[in-house]
Amino acid sequence: MSPSAPPAATIVIFGGSGDLARRKLVPALFELHCQGQLAPETAVVGFARSVDSDDAWRADLRAALAEFGGTKHGDEEWESFAARLFHFRGDLKQTQSFADLKVRLEALEAERGLPGNRLYYLAIPPSGIGDAVSRLGEAGLVHPAVGEGPWSRLVVEKPFGHDLASARALNEIVRASFRESQVFRIDHYLGKETTQNILVFRLGNGIFEPLWNRRYVDHVQITVAETLGVEGRGKFYEESGIFRDIVENHMLQLLCLVAMEPPVAFEANVVRDEKVKVLRSVRPQTPEEIMRDTVRGQYAAGSIGGLPVPGYRQEENVASGSTRETYAAWKVQIENWRWAGVPFYLRAGKRLPKRVTEIAITFKTPPIALFRRAGVLIQEPNVLVLRIQPDEGIALRIGAKEPGPTMRVDSVKMDFRYSEHFGEKTPDAYERLLLDALNGDPTLFARRDEVEAAWELVTSVLDVWSESPPRDLPNYEAGTWGPEAAMELLARDGRRWRRP
């Protein structure tokens, strides 16, 4: 897990003019460049229909860096970075574009003394992925994965498919041109420092792992809450919804990391084997159980931070009678020796009061209420909270005696904050993931079977939902913690959601 400086390569960003490239990929590459993590010969080629010249692309990326780049660097760094950037005007739908790309890449490799290693990054709309992958293969742009020669790797953004059938079909297309060892399916949550810390925290400290099971854990809550609405992406959201957009990938990845067995080694396939086992251990639910154990929500107009915001149905490109969910809650049971009987409650929502991603592990209360006779009627359980974003850190709630002559127990917090200990700047997830892809380390990327196992679970819910469209939407006001039904989901089990 300690990336070394990667070999020289050509990084081809399909979608070089798009939002992801401008907001995340190029700022991450610039940061790696400034840290000396890119080989001097390494080049970045931006493939898109709308870039006309190297100069135009560079100027646009400079503006993007000013807007989205984290650490500020001077003109000198920019000039040396810009010299690595080359535009390529092409269309994913045109076979000729790929033939031309091959010529362009070979010329560039010769000019810069590049060894021929290529990282193809697909930052394009999902509908273009199949075309791009097939044409890369057909044009002879993919080096074989065996032998000592230069390598070709493919990085694919989420969403990887729309449901189980489309994810399988896409995997088949990918398999026709690339071997699994060449494929890097991104879930940027896995590149976050705090996500990686889940395993270090669990398995690198002797005191937690013995408690990490059904004997001591009462239940687990995983929350991905956003204050934002759909931010102009109404069309995308109408097709996707939060279950596909957040639960299928980010939340199931977090679930896997919290619930997996310790791997026998910290190696890509061993870690991913353990994650797949978690997904396969999730108890299948009947349609009735799905209707009972899931909640769909959609926000109505309300206010966030004191400012009025419109309801989902009033957003641009959203149907006035849309039944698309912007909130989802799901009670998941993992049927294995470690977790049998411990519910995992997942919730994700837009327009909630606070932006927060966290995993909260609530432990069982002590077997005897020893202080009851002293008047302490309710003792809060210990809760361990792993905060993934923002304000990354770990907090533990413990009971402590309030000072004074009477016996009062208060719930107090031990709190570790990343920024306080390690400083404000933590590397962006994309920096780490790009480095790993260049180094050929797939540990933090999803494997084919992992993606399909996640889609299998999610599709089973989506199928039942599509049979029974909700009639009560919108059912929560923007700026509140979601629909009443989500509160009832936990209340039925005698529990309640945390207020992060």
Ligand SMILES: NC(=O)c1ccc[n+]([C@@H]2O[C@H](COP(=O)([O-])OP(=O)(O)OC[C@H]3O[C@@H](n4cnc5c(N)ncnc54)[C@H](OP(=O)(O)O)[C@@H]3O)[C@@H](O)[C@H]2O)c1
């Ligand atoms: N934006 C994010 O923060 C984010 C986060 C996570 C995942 N993603 C995923 O990343 C992918 C890209 O998202 P995005 O937000 O960057 O989309 P976007 O802003 O719409 O950009 C799409 C890019 O694809 C290019 N493109 C589209 N059709 C093309 C064609 N026929 N030939 C050549 N180029 C074509 C566009 O270039 P031209 O129009 O110039 O050809 C543009 O550069 C999507 O799969 C998205 O789900 C994005």
